Amino acid sequence: MTIPVFNILVGWRDLLDIFLVTLLLYRVILMAQGTRAGAAMHGLLLVIIVYLVTRPLGINTLNWILENFLSSLVLVVVIIFQRDIRTALTYMGSRRGLFSTARQKTNAELREKIADAALYMAQRKIGALIVIEGAVPLSDIVQGGVVLHADISRELLISIFWPGGPLHDGAAVIRGNKIAAAGCILPLTTLVQGKQDYGTRHRAALGITEDTDAIAVVVSEERGVASVAVQGKLTGGFDAAKLDRVLGSVLEKHT
Secondary structure, X not given: OEEEEOOEEEEHHHHHHHHHHHHHHHHHHHHHOOOHHHHHHHHHHHHHHHHHHHHHHOOHHHHHHHHHHHHOHHHHHHHHOHHHHHHHHHHHOOOOOOOOOOOXXXXXXXXXXXXXXXXXXXXXXXXXXXXXXXXXXOHHHHHHOEEEEEEOOHHHHHHHOOOOOOOOOOEEEEEOOEXXXXXEOOOOOOOOOXXXXXXXXXXXXXXXXXXXXXXXXXXXXXXXXXEEEEOOEEEEXXXXXXXXXXXXXXXXXXX
16 A cells, blocks of 8 residues: 655555654654753754755865765764763663653652752761662662662661761662662763862762763762752752752653
8 A cells, every 4th residue: 555645655664664763763862862962963963064055165175074074974973972872772771671761760758768868968968879770770780789679768878878887988779669789889970071079979970870861869078968960960959848859850751
């Protein structure tokens, strides 16, 4: 069966092809939105537009440079988006896959416990790093720490990060409604420009949220400030109510 569209016969395979490509591009744009990859895609699009404009104008030198640049487009894309491609492939191979945005939901009571613990520690300048797992599993990181699989409570989170304790220097990983592990070591961000004043905890919070869809709550022991890291971006200066609202909003967007 074919459908006449502007005197062109379009078969069902063509329609399926168009649908799948559109869906794939839509999902890629959603994943890249608000990330470094999204900004890089805009830059790459600008280069392509400049090339298309300069080609008919006969601006030979610039056109030659852009033509050689774009002739290796696949290699360029792999180099520019290396980290983001790895993250996307990891997400596709996770338990939820490319065509689902579901994450394990953290209910309001658990969010409140995390927010209360973070603000309690911030007021007393106790450093902490709490990571909420998303669709991308953090199994390697969990196994590298001390596995707890314990119910979440404000008191337990505070005791984990109490100064002098054996687990206070690492991160606690929340999986579903459990503290999966504590004392976990996270990858540090390599993008340090403009972030030289960040300590190890903040760089770890940025690193894990750059590589995965996890959400990190970090407390600075120097400044006594609680911050939230999402997609490699850090915002802070919260009171208990606002921190709970921010966590709820961020988790809802990732649901």
